[in-house]
Amino acid sequence: MAARNTLRRSLLYVPGSSQRFLDKSRSLTADCVAYDLEDSVTPHMKAEARSLVRRAIDQAAPTGIRERAVRINSVDSGLALGDLTEVLQSPNLSTIVIPKVNSASDLTFVSDVINHTLSQQPQTGTPRPPISLLALVESAKSLTNLTQICAATPLLQGLIFAAEDFALDLSITRTPSLREFLFARSAIATAARAAELPSTIDLVCTAFKSESGDGKPPAVLREECLDGRRLGFNGKQCIHPSQVKVADEVFGPDAVETEWAIRVVVADEKAAKAGRGAWTLDGKMIDVPVATKAKAIVRKAEECGVNVVELRGKWEHQEPE
Numbered sequence: 269m270a271a272r273n274t275l276r277r278s279l280l281y282v283p284g285s286s287q288r289f290l291d292k293s294r295s296l297t298a299d300c301v302a303y304d305l306e307d308s309v310t311p312h313m314k315a316e317a318r319s320l321v322r323r324a325i326d327q328a329a330p331t332g333i334r335e336r337a338v339r340i341n342s343v344d345s346g347l348a349l350g351d352l353t354e355v356l357q358s359p360n361l362s363t364i365v366i367p368k369v370n371s372a373s374d375l376t377f378v379s380d381v382i383n384h385t386l387s388q389q390p391q392t393g394t395p396r397p398p399i400s401l402l403a404l405v406e407s408a409k410s411l412t413n414l415t416q417i418c419a420a421t422p423l424l425q426g427l428i429f430a431a432e433d434f435a436l437d438l439s440i441t442r443t444p445s446l447r448e449f450l451f452a453r454s455a456i457a458t459a460a461r462a463a464e465l466p467s468t469i470d471l472v473c474t475a476f477k478s479e480s481g482d483g484k485p486p487a488v489l490r491e492e493c494l495d496g497r498r499l500g501f502n503g504k505q506c507i508h509p510s511q512v513k514v515a516d517e518v519f520g521p522d523a524v525e526t527e528w529a530i531r532v533v534v535a536d537e538k539a540a541k542a543g544r545g546a547w548t549l550d551g552k553m554i555d556v557p558v559a560t561k562a563k564a565i566v567r568k569a570e571e572c573g574v575n576v577v578e579l580r581g582k583w584e585h586q587e588p589e
Contacts, residue, residue, distance in 0.1 A: 274466035276299050276466075278519075279402075279428070279505050279506065280300070280302065280509065281339065281505065283317075284305045284309055284317035284321040284324075284338075285308070285310070285313040287320055290324045293324075294333075296332055296333065298509075299333075299335060299503070300333075302338065302363075302365050303338050303339070305317050305340055305341055305351050306340065307367075314350075315350075318350065325358045325360045336360070336362070337362075337363035337365050339364075340378075342367045342369075343366070344368060344374075348381075353381075356386065359396045362398070363399070363401075363402065364378065364382075365402045366402070366403050366404065368404060368407070369404060369405065369406075370407055370413065371416065372416040374417075375403060375424060379420070399423055400424075401425060402426045403426070404428045405430065405456055406437065408434075408438055411455055414427075418465060424463075425465060427469070428469040429501075431472065432474075435449075442474075450499075453471070453496070454499055456468060457500030458500070466502075467503060468500060468501045469501065470501040471492070472504075472506070473507075475488050475489065476507060476508035478510075484510075485508075490514050490518060494518055496519075497518060503515065520568075521568055525565060527583075530582075530583050531549060532559060534584060535554070535588040535589075538588055542588075547588035548588070549589055551589075
C-alpha cells in the first residue's frame with residue numbers, strides 16, 4: 269500500500285460546489301487540497317457538490333498537489349454518511365477531513381463507514397491507498413476530549429484548529445494577537461504530539477487580499493504562520509491560493525536550520541563510531557535529543573525537495589568538536 273502523506277504545510281480549501289474552482293485547483297501547487305462539502309456549500313447544493321467532487325478526485329492527480337482530501341459534513345449534520353458513500357467510490361481518495369469532531373464517537377462512526385464501504389467494494393489488482401483522517405477541533409467539548417479523540421482510530425493522521433467556530437462556541441472575539449486562542453492551540457499541538465500524529469494544522473488567516481496592490485498576501489499571514497510554528501504546528505489552513513506559498517515557506521525547511529542539521533548529522537555519525545555520546549558544535553553541546561531533532565529536520569527537508577545529498581557532500585568533512 270502507498271505510504272501515507274505526512275507533509276501538510278498548506279491545506280487549501282476549494283468549494284466543492286464550484287466546477288470553476290475545482291478545475292482551477294488542478295493548476296495549483298499545494299501540499300494538500302481539500303475539496304469542501306461543508307461550510308462553503310449551501311444546503312440546496314450539497315448533493316450536486318458530492319457529484320462534482322467525486323468526478324474531480326476520479327481524475328488523475330495533478331503534479332503540483334501532493335494530496336487531495338475531501339472535507340465532509342459533520343457527523344451530527346446527518347449528511348456525513350451520504351458524503352462518505354459517494355466519495356469513497358473513488359479509488360483515488362486518500363484523505364477525509366472531518367469537521368466538528370466533538371468526541372471519539374465521531375471518528376469511530378467515520379472509521380466504521382470507511383471499513384464497511386471498502387470491504388463491500390470489488391477487489392482489483394491495484395490496491396487503493398490507505399485512508400487518512402484529519403479532525404477539526406472546533407469547540408470546548410472537543411478540546412476537553414482531545415485524548416480520546418486522538419486514540420479513536422489508527423486512521424487519524426492529524427488535528428486541525430478551527431478558530432472561528434471555536435470563538436463562536438466560547439463567545440469570544442478574535443483579536444490580531446490571537447492570545448484568546450493560546451490555550452486551545454497549545455492543547456491541540458501537545459495532544460497531537462503525544463499521540464504521534466504527523467499533522468497539526470493551524471487556524472485560517474482571514475486576511476488574504478493584498479495590501480500593497482502587487483498581489484502579495486498581507487504581512488499578517490506570515491506573522492500567523494510563524495506564531496503557529498512556534499507553538500508546535502507544522503501546517504496552516506488556507507482559504508485562497510495566494511496564501512499557500514507563504515505557508516509552505518514558513519512551515520518548510522529553513523535554509524540556515526537545514527544546513528546546521530546536516531552538519532550535526534554528519535558529525536554525529538562520526539561521533540557514534542568513536543563511541544562518543546555527547547560532543548560540541550560551534551561551542552554548543554550536541555547530545556541525543558539534539559541529534560534526533562537534526563535528523564528530523566533533514567528528513568523534512570528531503571520531503572520538501574531539498575538536495576540533501578548535495579548538502580551532505582558540502583559538509584562531509586564536518587567533525588564533532
